[in-house]
Amino acid sequence: MKFMNPYPTTCEHCNHKSNYPVNALLEFTSVCVKCNTAIRKTALAMHQTKREHSITMWPILFIFDALDVFDIDIDHISDEEYDNMETMDDFIILAKRIGNNTNDIEARIIDMDIIKPIKDSLEPASLAPT
């Protein structure tokens, strides 16, 4: 996710409006050019936006990576199936139905790059649909 750079910001202390480099805002190192106080509210709001964007985008990125890893043609997934796919279990069930390369699918999902940030919290057995 990208922000306009420099980013238009209103100082929360003196209401002075100015533009600040995105990196400095995100690192909480920006200070108001007028009153010299740290700019935090805009930085916090930008982090919140980034988090919400990541949470929204992650399932879509996962599905597209997973379709590639398991060699599944997206044309074989109906719009309804796609819309109803809310968990990894839903993906696994779908992949086992239409994929032809789903051996060890749970372990292979855990090895996907997109899973690395949460890998330590997952167990292959916990993904296996019954």
Ligand SMILES: [Zn+2]
């Ligand atoms: Zn200020």
